[in-house]
Amino acid sequence: MTLTIKYFGMTAEGSGKTEESVHSNYSSIAELKKDIINKHPKLEKINFKIAANQTIVNEDYLLSGDEEIALLPPFAGG
Amino acid sequence: MTLTIKYFGMTAEGSGKTEESVHSNYSSIAELKKDIINKHPKLEKINFKIAANQTIVNEDYLLSGDEEIALLPPFAGG
């Protein structure tokens, strides 16, 4: 599968990226998250939620295809 | 004493006046009110509050001098 990973605010700052593509067969978000943190160790200390296809998901969400994954730091709207 | 009587909205419509002076020695608002209604019988059917010197008062409020009395129909601000 091809996942598009999007980074925002603190997670963009921590990874040095705003977007990247990942080709691998992850089963769950938890597995993907571990891999992303390995690649971008600064993200370990950042509190973020994960969205799959623009909806917040839990770590046990099962990835099923080419999805858009976003690493969302705390919201600051308003 | 000289009382200035002010009428607004429905009470102005009912009395045909916006202001008049009354020279007499009323003791209470109740007494004054009775006299005003005798003079302007259309006011009998109108629901109004009375202000003395710009403060709402009860009918047993005692008049003590030259005061400004206002007959206030229901409020419609906003």
Place this chain on the structure above:
Amino acid sequence: MSEKKIKNSLVEGPITPEKIAKSIAHHQVKTNIGAHDIFLGQVRADEIEGKQVVGIDYSAYAEMANKVFDEIREEAFSKFDLTCGHIYHSTGIVKTGELCLFVFTSSKHRQMTFDATRFITEAIKERVPVFGKELFEDGKHVWKVNK
């Protein structure tokens, strides 16, 4: 007896969107403000006994109204942690669709402005001697009564 200068909160005719914009712009120099809440009253084309309201002719016991507007503003400042609080109410004719009331509060945080604007608006409806003649196209009228 001490004389306190009472602000005039009454405006002749409708309150314009431009007045509101100007008032908002004036608050941009106050950089301790984080939140504004604005209530606007607009005249509705209500149908009463088959006839449509085309406007409201507002009158007020001006001296008392301004005194009560002032009291309400002071109560709001003592109840809520506000930076600013403004009230404007129309007198004279305000046509349907036009604005007759403008309540504007500002604070560091949002909760206080929400509470304050609501408090002020409710208090105005209940306590300020403003009267409204609802006008129909045929020249007839009824007197508006706040519920």
Place this chain on the structure above:
Amino acid sequence: MSEKKIKNSLVEGPITPEKIAKSIAHHQVKTNIGAHDIFLGQVRADEIEGKQVVGIDYSAYAEMANKVFDEIREEAFSKFDLTCGHIYHSTGIVKTGELCLFVFTSSKHRQMTFDATRFITEAIKERVPVFGKELFEDGKHVWKVNK
């Protein structure tokens, strides 16, 4: 899968008082409206560790943000008896004193607009993926976190 047209609620740069005035003026043709409630978020010159904030650089996950703005607006319409409901949020730099959020609801009666504007504002703070970099004069920054 049905495609729903999602409204764009994101505005580049600060929200101007003129935009607000224009939006208010647009509602004057809707003569069933009796009450509007407007919430405005303004950028504060907060002091953080001895340094003053000079502005916030907002970024957003735009597609998701607009989807969530839409959901919040729909929830407000289902909860409250509204005539209109609008949301605008800034992206990019908004300097202190400038406006970053504009929530505008309209209804026949006031209670619904008070409740709706508050509901929408709280939901935005909690659920919309908008991020804010608080900028200092020396070029440094901290990331804003909603409480």
